[in-house]
Amino acid sequence: MSRRRKPGGNSLDVVQRLQQRVSEGEFYEALQLYKTSYSRLKAQGRLDDAEELLTAGAIAMSKENELNAATELGLLIVTSFEENGREVDEARLSQLKRVAVAMTPGVEMSEFLKRAIRWTRHTKTEAAFELRLIMARSAVTTGNLAEAARYFAVSGCPTEYSALVKQWAAKGYPGETDLFICRAVLHTLSYDRTEDAGVLLDACASWVLGEDAASSPGSEASSGAQAVLESPLWHFTRFVVELCQVKSLAGSPSQEMAAAFNKLREVYRASLERDVNLDDLLNRIGDVHFGIKPPQPGGLMGMLGQLMGGT
Template structure:
């Protein structure tokens, strides 16, 4: 008798969901996007209560895409945030790279002027960080975001995300455009040197090599793959990348002394080179630093994760208001 009651209850719930889905479809077709949005949120709460995470994710993603195609950016962004919320609650997502791709697609479809896009971007990076155990966020997430900013010609933001993407080829090509649009020809070497040193501090040597090779080979001011380059700083970076595999601290220090005038052009290089000496040449940590690398890019993490508590409070309040006005499924 209990099994019969349970089956009847499930059938009733399915019938209620199907009625809302049918009504939702009519709302979309008639252009009543507000009503459709409310019904998506109603289904979201119902699916979550039943722990139907896969169904919930598919519903929300497809709904968000439909809103965005119809230029309903606020509603699309809101459903995107519910996708992240569902991914966080589901915890064990079998194909998380698929959802990284999908989140990247959603973010790219939202108008850059929509405030919620930045919130979705930050929460997506944070989720990708948690699911991949990469404190900076999954490299694929950064690659997708970097490419989006590049296509929007927001080169500074593209540079930031390419730095964490492990896509040296894309990073090098973007830096060429950045240096040509934001700097003088005499500053060309500064653009690539800073990024390569930062990548090395992130222990991304292969990305650093790829970025440098792409930049120097294709940049019209340089157009060379090997030294001697006309710009001494480029020669320094080239030899540094070759020297890292040897681990010879004395030669590293000699190289730094030799190119000291070029290195001194940017005061931040000294900090990076101190970290590189510790990471790759077994140098003792500088006495003024208690941490050989953990704090160097803490600002990158803070940019993504600051203010999440406030966002969560706002989202919870919005959810509560919507929940109170949910459509009756039964």
């Protein structure tokens, strides 16, 4: 593995010359030169310089709103990391973040970030979570709330996820706020992020009560807030979070915890049937937190699963 160092004199000259091309509007020529210069530096054993050149190029293209070119160079950075067995360390995560923050939210930024996040998927550092947070915020900006939720759940920023839930619930039917909150909290728990799920639930309770206080200052909780905070689905969500917290403190699940989880699902079955997708989330939570293997499909679907490699 090559030693990490800042580009030397020659590579710095290359960076400056190529940035000059970009600033003069010679985007296609600059893009081709970035790629050939990367290959040349790599062949010389100067992989750090080669990847830093691509980083500078992606940022320069983004500043000129040449997002297709920026994305192409950004994806080439990730490809270089993958093909050369680069370690997922803070320096390389910083390179990816520099490219991401230079881009404008949209299809191109999403394509780059998804590839970058896939490369960092087994890393649980703050810098890796920042990439997921950038992706979530970008999705909010473009109005893709479902994609934003997916990345907020693993971003390590439950308070921002709570704000998204509030925004999303406002677009839903009256009386479904508890369902939006439940779905988000279970989603977070399904990624084994118990602490974040607890913070998320508390943050959602705060804005539910805050909206109520704004509409009826000085009064006790109105029927609107009570409908959310006293609904069966809210109680179920709170119980599941608390059970997962107990498991986290214990370090490993017990048969009693697994039995309690299954009992909660049984008792609140009618409320859970409000959204068929909750079962999938709960199956994953049961597996991740309590060692409860999800049921295998029977009948024709089960046979197809076995034929295609299922157990």
